[in-house]
Amino acid sequence: AQKVTxxxxxxxxxxxxxxxxDCVYETRDTTYYLFWYKQPPSGELVFLIRRNSFDEQNEIxxxxxxxxQKSTSSFNFTITASQVVxxxxxxxxxxxxxxxxxxxxxEGTQLTVNP
Amino acid sequence: xxxxTQTPRYLIKTRGQQVTLSCSPISGHRSVSWYQxxxxxxxxxxxxxxxxxxxxxxxFPGRFSGRQFSNSRSEMNVSTxxxxxxxxxxxxxxxAKGTGRNIQYFGAGTRLSVL
Numbered sequence: 544a545q546k547v548t549x550x551x552x553x554x555x556x557x558x559x560x561x562x563x564x565d566c567v568y569e570t571r572d573t574t575y576y577l578f579w580y581k582q583p584p585s586g587e588l589v590f591l592i593r594r595n596s597f598d599e600q601n602e603i604x605x606x607x608x609x610x611x612q613k614s615t616s617s618f619n620f621t622i623t624a625s626q627v628v629x630x631x632x633x634x635x636x637x638x639x640x641x642x643x644x645x646x647x648x649x650e651g652t653q654l655t656v657n658p
Numbered sequence: 659x660x661x662x663t664q665t666p667r668y669l670i671k672t673r674g675q676q677v678t679l680s681c682s683p684i685s686g687h688r689s690v691s692w693y694q695x696x697x698x699x700x701x702x703x704x705x706x707x708x709x710x711x712x713x714x715x716x717x718f719p720g721r722f723s724g725r726q727f728s729n730s731r732s733e734m735n736v737s738t739x740x741x742x743x744x745x746x747x748x749x750x751x752x753x754a755k756g757t758g759r760n761i762q763y764f765g766a767g768t769r770l771s772v773l
Contacts (some may be wrong), residue, residue, distance in 0.1 A: 574760060586746055587661075588764035595759065634701065643714040644691060644752060644760055648701040 545570045549649035558617045564620045566635030574640035577618045582632040660737045662765035676737040684753030730745040744772045750754040
């Protein structure tokens, strides 16, 4: 069965600090997709990134970067020079090729960036 | 392009009543999925519809049902409401049916309170 674990329930940092959100996943499929979503207080889940299981290349997008390591089943997310607007709940999610578009989410990490 | 629209944003019902939630997907998107978000259980998959047919279903009782119309709009119905049904219900749309390679875009949700 598929499972996603985000061990960090809450993280609090001061503006301009770098912060890494951890995500560990479990799956038996060889083809799967990993996602990060952001949920601000408004409630909408905002898509950030998708990575498939055959692409372990790390990605950087502005202040965001993602580190995908199949050997440790991890897909970690780093925000560089955090800003107050980054405060939100961040979810890591997994979708297996055999389970359709069903997303299995982690518990979420509440990130608070203080000025 | 308009995003995923969910109506209403807030609902208050009493135990035993039934409720219908509505979701309009992004224009051109044909797949609609529903998720329930609660503090205790997190984000859980309810079901997915594509071409007016349910393609995938999560582990929820039969009180939870849905449908999709020919214009891809979807409704979710919960009958005989229980206190535990209080949650944020999120709708997501994607271009095509059921594989993880399709990115799901979420609406802002309907917050249901059952008294």
